[in-house]
Amino acid sequence: MTPARMFFVFSTAVLLFGCASQPKTADQLRDNVKHNAAFSSREVFDVKKPYHQVSGTLKKKWLECLDSTATGSMYRGKGLVAVQTNVYKPKVAVTARRTELTLQHKVTGGSKQLGSPPPDGFFIIVTDVYSANTNTSRVDVQKHTLGYAGVMKAIRHWAEGTNMGCPDLAQ
Amino acid sequence: MKQRECCAQIIIKLAWFLTLAGVLAGCSGLPPYESDLPANLNVKTRLSSPFLLHTAPLAGTFEADMHVNSVDRRCQKNYRGSVKLGSAAVMVGIPAGQPSYLVFEFSGRSFLTRGTASSSTYATLLTPRSGYQYDVDVAYADKMYSITVYERDPRGGPRREIERRPFSACKPN
Numbered sequence: 001m002t003p004a005r006m007f008f009v010f011s012t013a014v015l016l017f018g019c020a021s022q023p024k025t026a027d028q029l030r031d032n033v034k035h036n037a038a039f040s041s042r043e044v045f046d047v048k049k050p051y052h053q054v055s056g057t058l059k060k061k062w063l064e065c066l067d068s069t070a071t072g073s074m075y076r077g078k079g080l081v082a083v084q085t086n087v088y089k090p091k092v093a094v095t096a097r098r099t100e101l102t103l104q105h106k107v108t109g110g111s112k113q114l115g116s117p118p119p120d121g122f123f124i125i126v127t128d129v130y131s132a133n134t135n136t137s138r139v140d141v142q143k144h145t146l147g148y149a150g151v152m153k154a155i156r157h158w159a160e161g162t163n164m165g166c167p168d169l170a171q
Numbered sequence: 172m173k174q175r176e177c178c179a180q181i182i183i184k185l186a187w188f189l190t191l192a193g194v195l196a197g198c199s200g201l202p203p204y205e206s207d208l209p210a211n212l213n214v215k216t217r218l219s220s221p222f223l224l225h226t227a228p229l230a231g232t233f234e235a236d237m238h239v240n241s242v243d244r245r246c247q248k249n250y251r252g253s254v255k256l257g258s259a260a261v262m263v264g265i266p267a268g269q270p271s272y273l274v275f276e277f278s279g280r281s282f283l284t285r286g287t288a289s290s291s292t293y294a295t296l297l298t299p300r301s302g303y304q305y306d307v308d309v310a311y312a313d314k315m316y317s318i319t320v321y322e323r324d325p326r327g328g329p330r331r332e333i334e335r336r337p338f339s340a341c342k343p344n
Contacts, residue, residue, distance in 0.1 A: 063337070064335045065293075067294075067337055068291055068292055068293060069291070069292045070289065070290065070291040070292075071288075071289065071290045071291075072287075072288070072289045072290075073287065073288045073289075074287050075287060150314050150315070154315065163315065164317065165310075165312075165315035165316055165317040166293060166315060166316050166317065166318075167314065167315055168221065168277060168291050168311075168314045168315065168316060169291050170277075170279075170289040170290055170291035171221055171289070171291075171314040
């Protein structure tokens with residue numbers, strides 16, 4: 001087997017493994033993070049603000065900023081350009097004690113997502129907000145995907161009130 | 172035969188670079204939004220390219236456009252054209268009393284990486300009130316952006332911020 005072929009087989013195996021475990025529900029994502037699945041990570045931080053305030057701000061910014069479409073194109077040689085369109089679907093569920101914010105990702109052009117994604121796409125980020133005590137909220141951000149450092153940073157900014165801008169999902 | 176293949180490759184490459192040059196020169200092919208309506212939307216833009224490769228000295232571009240869609244009673248979108256957003260403020264007229272769907276798109280392209288491009292969008296429904304003015308502040312810096320819409324009564328009083336409305340807020344009537 002040539003090195004190139006070995007690389008291709010290895011890459012495909014990694015991709016298939018990654019695709020097979022892509023979360024179709026928020027709980028599956030939490031479970032993957034709990035079991036340290038590849039490409040998963042978690043950030044937990046406290047904010048010195050009451051729960052209803054952090055929940056309200058995150059809900060507003062989550063729905064406003066992450067309801068987005070990002071397109072990328074790359075030159076493939078011989079005059080061919082590969083284009084991929086990524087559609088993001090943010091959702092929010094709020095109760096008196098807990099807020100769940102989910103982000104789903106769907107590819108609509110260029111390449112096909114393996115692993116039968118749900119209609120709005122695989123779950124890539126789940127954020128839970130709780131009350132740690134009367135004046136402190138806990139924000140638990142769990143991610144099962146590569147990249148999206150900008151979103152992770154933005155969530156902290158929104159919760160702390162330091163920057164209310166939207167992350168560019170194409171970067 | 173080999174010479175013919177070689178020529179074909181040169182032509183393909185030439186066509187590719189000409190297309191790219193056209194795009195970089197601003198000939199993106201987007202139809203401009205045109206309207207005879209009195210200007211009621213005033214857009215101010217501040218852009219800072221997220222990458223060095225997307226800057227003019229390195230033959231790249233980073234730009235913003237506003238795509239204007241009219242929305243009918245059945246909540247059907249109809250693309251009306253695009254407005255290029257630059258350092259100069261832009262004033263356009265959109266119909267009062269009916270919703271328009273405004274899509275803001277930030278896009279970057281790099282010539283050095285053979286035209287590799289990326290773009291992202293932010294969209295909102297806006298139903299202007301007759302006689303009111305709307306200010307839109309568009310800012311992009313450090314891979315983050317903000318788009319804020321304000322409503323202003325030309326007869327005076329403070330302007331108020333209008334919250335973003337997703338397209339799903341449109342209800343057919």
